[in-house]
Amino acid sequence: MKVGFAGLGNIGAPMARCLRGAGFPLTVLDPRPERTEELRRAGATVAGEPADLADCDVVALAVPDDAAVEDVLVRGGLLDRLPDAATVLIHSTILPRTAQSLTERAAGRVDVLDAPVSGGADRAAAGTLTIMVGGPAAALARVRPVLTALAADVVHAGPAGAGAAVKLANQLAMFAALAGTTEALTLAGRYGVDPATALKVLGTSTGDSWVARTWGFFDKLAADYDAAGTPVAYRPWSKDLWDVVAAARAAEVSLPVAGLLAQLVPGLVERDEG
Numbered sequence: 001m002k003v004g005f006a007g008l009g010n011i012g013a014p015m016a017r018c019l020r021g022a023g024f025p026l027t028v029l030d031p032r033p034e035r036t037e038e039l040r041r042a043g044a045t046v047a048g049e050p051a052d053l054a055d056c057d058v059v060a061l062a063v064p065d066d067a068a069v070e071d072v073l074v075r076g077g078l079l080d081r082l083p084d085a086a087t088v089l090i091h092s093t094i095l096p097r098t099a100q101s102l103t104e105r106a107a108g109r110v111d112v113l114d115a116p117v118s119g120g121a122d123r124a125a126a127g128t129l130t131i132m133v134g135g136p137a138a139a140l141a142r143v144r145p146v147l148t149a150l151a152a153d154v155v156h157a158g159p160a161g162a163g164a165a166v167k168l169a170n171q172l173a174m175f176a177a178l179a180g181t182t183e184a185l186t187l188a189g190r191y192g193v194d195p196a197t198a199l200k201v202l203g204t205s206t207g208d209s210w211v212a213r214t215w216g217f218f219d220k221l222a223a224d225y226d227a228a229g230t231p232v233a234y235r236p237w238s239k240d241l242w243d244v245v246a247a248a249r250a251a252e253v254s255l256p257v258a259g260l261l262a263q264l265v266p267g268l269v270e271r272d273e274g
Helices: 012-021 033-041 066-075 096-106 120-126 137-148 162-190 195-203 217-228 236-250 256-270
Strands: 003-006 026-029 058-061 087-090 111-114 129-134 151-158
Touching: 003 012, 012 026, 012 033, 012 120, 026 033, 058 066, 058 137, 066 096, 087 096, 087 137, 096 111, 096 162, 096 236, 111 137, 111 162, 120 217, 129 137, 129 162, 137 151, 151 162, 162 195, 162 236, 162 256, 217 256, 236 256
Parallel strands: 003 026, 003 058, 058 087, 087 111, 129 151
Antiparallel strands: 111 129
């Protein structure tokens, strides 16, 4: 099964390394040559444009946003050039309606699965991500060997767009916990409580959360994005929360907490309070 992989950023690069390590013939695409060099040395082929992935059985995308996904698949012409029965795996966090639109455009000739990931760069490198998949179960079954090289958990979330929706739900819950924990530590600190002490108490109490147990995760991630030159608008605490608001608007659902978090959380993280 020949795999193409577009997008070698903070999460995409370790995912691509896992696929190469699992023995898949791999072709990689990224606009920054320095990102492709390591994989070229590991035996991957380097593509110069999306059309160079057209002979792949599976194409995985870990590009920044909906526009970048459409640049590769639609404006780059790849979706129309892929062979019949090929599969596209969209690991990027995108809007559910984008996944649905691309599925409709593929018209059953090519399977498009929204397959966003969660777990961060360390779990991407270890091949232990969680992947939530929207699309036909039969299509998921065909590409499961690819996904199991990347993930400890592969969950079929439902039809097209369901994977994207679950990822946005995860992001909303996570950033709500981040905002709440940040304020909790600020309050405790004003009364002389060391943050480490407060976090220890949270870890064995009803205020426990992944955010509290991995406190400092977002500081490191922000530093990694700074080093890579990733604009703030493309970082998950900015982009993903606005995607949550947009998805809620499209579904005619009121999510007032999401609206508040979209305004609040980017400032918290970029000021190193997360």
